[in-house]
Amino acid sequence: xxxxxxxxxxxxxxxxxxxxxxxxxxxxxxxxxxxxxxxxxxxxxxxxxxxxxxxxxxxxxxxxxxxxxxxxxxxxxxxxxxxxxxxxxxxxxxxxxxxxxxxxxxxxxxxxxxxxxxxxxxxxxxxxxxxxxxxxxxxxxxxxxxxxxxxxxxxxxxxxxxxxxxxxxxxxxxxxxxxxxxxxxxxxxxxxxxxxxxxxxxxxxxxxxxxxxxxxxxxxxxxxxxxxxxxxxxxxxxxxxxxxxxxxxxxxxxxxxxxxxxxxxxxxxxxxxxxxxxxxxxxxxxxxxxxxxxx
Numbered sequence: 214x215x216x217x218x219x220x221x222x223x224x225x226x227x228x229x230x231x232x233x234x235x236x237x238x239x240x241x242x243x244x245x246x247x248x249x250x251x252x253x254x255x256x257x258x259x260x261x262x263x264x265x266x267x268x269x270x271x272x273x274x275x276x277x278x279x280x281x282x283x284x285x286x287x288x289x290x291x292x293x294x295x296x297x298x299x300x301x302x303x304x305x306x307x308x309x310x311x312x313x314x315x316x317x318x319x320x321x322x323x324x325x326x327x328x329x330x331x332x333x334x335x336x337x338x339x340x341x342x343x344x345x346x347x348x349x350x351x352x353x354x355x356x357x358x359x360x361x362x363x364x365x366x367x368x369x370x371x372x373x374x375x376x377x378x379x380x381x382x383x384x385x386x387x388x389x390x391x392x393x394x395x396x397x398x399x400x401x402x403x404x405x406x407x408x409x410x411x412x413x414x415x416x417x418x419x420x421x422x423x424x425x426x427x428x429x430x431x432x433x434x435x436x437x438x439x440x441x442x443x444x445x446x447x448x449x450x451x452x453x454x455x456x457x458x459x460x461x462x463x464x465x466x467x468x469x470x471x472x473x474x475x476x477x478x479x480x481x482x483x484x485x486x487x488x489x490x491x492x493x494x495x496x497x498x499x500x501x502x503x504x505x506x507x508x
Contacts, residue, residue: 240267240478243439247310249430250378252270253353257314260307263433266297270476274369275321276469279457283464284333284339287321289474290369292446292472293359294477316357316372321347323400325390331462338391338462345385345402346423350377351431362469364456369469381408382420383442396450397480397487398470402438406442406479408432416440435472439479462497 246263268363275290294317297304325340354376362369365411388402398445407415409423416429416437432438454475457466 216330223491229298239300241439241480242267242299242445243432243479244434245309246431246433247315249427250315251349251386253314253355255354257310258307260305261310261314262308264297264299264304264308266299268298268476268478269294269297269317271446271474273473273475274359275323275363275470275473276366276467278435279333279459279464279466279468283459283462283466284327285325286327287322287324289320290317290362291320291359291371292473293318293357294435312355313364313386314353314355316335316352316355317349318350318352318357318359319347320371321345323385323390330391333459333460333462333464333466334392334396334453334468335393335460336392336396340390342385342388342402343399345404345405347383348379349381349383349428350374351380351427352377361471364454364467366467367469376497378427379409379422379424380431381406382415382422383407385443386471388444392453396453397448398453398473399470400444400473402444404442404444406438406440408438408492411434435481439478441482442477444475444477445481446473448473469488475504 226431242265244263244265267381270334271292271294273290273292275288277286279286296311311317323342323345325342328339328341330338333465356373358372360370360372366406366446383404383406386403386405393399407417407420409420409425409428410416411426412424413421415423417440452471455466455468455469458464459466459468
């Protein structure tokens with residue numbers, strides 16, 4: 214582990230311990246340039262322009278496998294970004310071009326270990342994430358199909374991806390996932406965020422997955438772009454289906470999660486004076502205070 218990554222982990226860990234409420238947190242502004250993306254099979258609608266935002270909203274689906282005693286879990290899925298907001302109000306899709314002239318989405322894998330509750334889909338169960346890796350893509354032809362996870366074991370997948378372009382990657386710093394007291398699933402995580410800057414390179418160093426500088430052109434400002442992302446997605450019990458012994462926590466079992474909504478905002482590598490603000494992504498253990506505030 215590099216000294217830089219060690220510093221980030223220590224800083225975020227201190228922030229999480231501070232327990233500051235998310236209502237006191239103002240997400241930093243960033244600039245998106247949709248014109249950086251290549252024109253798809255249809256001409257652009259004509260209204261796109263660089264714009265500022267503080268939040269990217271979206272929806273997600275994933276398939277989760279629990280171990281025989283539900284003490285550990287692994288899963289994978291996608292999240293589709295559906296809109297941008299700037300300190301509350303939505304940015305017009307005619308400006309962003311999102312879902313009109315391009316798709317924006319991430320695919321991810323995650324794992325966790327049981328730290329609270331009976332496990333499985335029992336209310337009040339919490340897993341501490343041990344891994345979370347993702348890649349962010351743009352689809353300039355808006356021809357993706359987002360397939361929901363389904364039982365008995367159908368993965369959540371994205372199809373028609375041959376023309377999609379990698380923009381950024383990221384991995385876990387710290388996070389939680391589980392079932393809240395009302396039976397809904399949640400994931401709240403803090404991750405790194407690393408935009409592609411060229412062939413095999415990203416803003417924090419080498420990244421063999423990157424094929425161009427499109428990520429740094431799309432995520433236009435600040436430069437370098439924010440290197441920490443906050444993800445929070447939640448749903449109700451109606452968005453969860455399970456097979457096996459999930460409700461008792463006995464396992465093994467499989468859970469398909471659909472209809473999760475939430476989003477992502479960003480922050481720079483924390484300075485000591487701002488550490489207290491960085492715990493907000495995990496505050497509430499799955500209750501989306503930032504999302505409800507924006508709505």
